[in-house]
């Protein structure tokens with residue numbers, strides 16, 4: 129049965145999409161069957177997985193509105209080795225359209241239930257908000273992966289996310305938990321980053337993943353080639369860190 133994880137943080141530009149596509153590619157590389165779901169109307173995770181969002185006939189939008197199944201809408205990325213349930217600007221409309229519908233927060237959960245045996249991992253790239261789209265992600269997930277930069281305001285933003293997760297856990301999805309905080313874009317030469325990293329460990333203990341993703345320009349360059357860094361330049365330090373992270377995730381779900 130697939131384990132479903134949201135990559136979420138309501139801040140933009142913190143590394144959610146980079147984490148989602150590189151973890152997906154890392155997991156595929158070590159033999160896991162992966163479905164990557166793009167829940168952000170920007171469609172960056174779709175494009176960054178070698179799938180052209182402008183050419184998609186069916187997307188996660190159709191799945192949320194129940195006009196297509198996941199099997200019909202997902203496409204396999206040959207280059208990346210995982211399936212992509214893509215998104216494009218159309219998805220922005222779903223936010224409004226879903227409000228009118230029943231079971232509006234459980235649509236994705238129901239759709240994913242049909243493919244639960246087809247995958248080991250489902251990774252959901254969430255938009256930078258705590259919106260109906262993110263709620264659909266949180267309602268179907270077993271856990272949340274929170275990428276964060278070790279900066280001064282990082283902890284502050286975390287409180288809102290932790291409270292949202294607690295509420296969803298209490299009211300909508302008793303399975304939901306924070307699987308872990310992933311330190312990304314890390315630069316050990318910056319003293320403040322080291323300090324925040326230590327604070328995180330003191331506060332959240334083993335909820336902080338052992339793997340640290342360094343700031344690495346190859347990870348930032350990869351999307352312009354429509355690839356995750358792990359595929360674009362497997363030897364890059366950032367790519368290797370994501371493959372390590374994939375192995376750490378496999379280890380964690382064994383204990384779940």
Ligand code: ADP
Nearest residue numbers: 140141142143144145146313342343344347348
């Ligand atoms: P989000 O999805 O949270 O908005 P992104 O994954 O798009 O964040 O990352 C924001 C920017 O930071 C992008 O330009 C991305 O290429 C860059 N980036 C992300 N992670 C790294 C990293 N480890 N090293 C260097 N650049 C990174």
Ligand code: MG
Nearest residue numbers: 144145168172
């Ligand atoms: Mg993103």
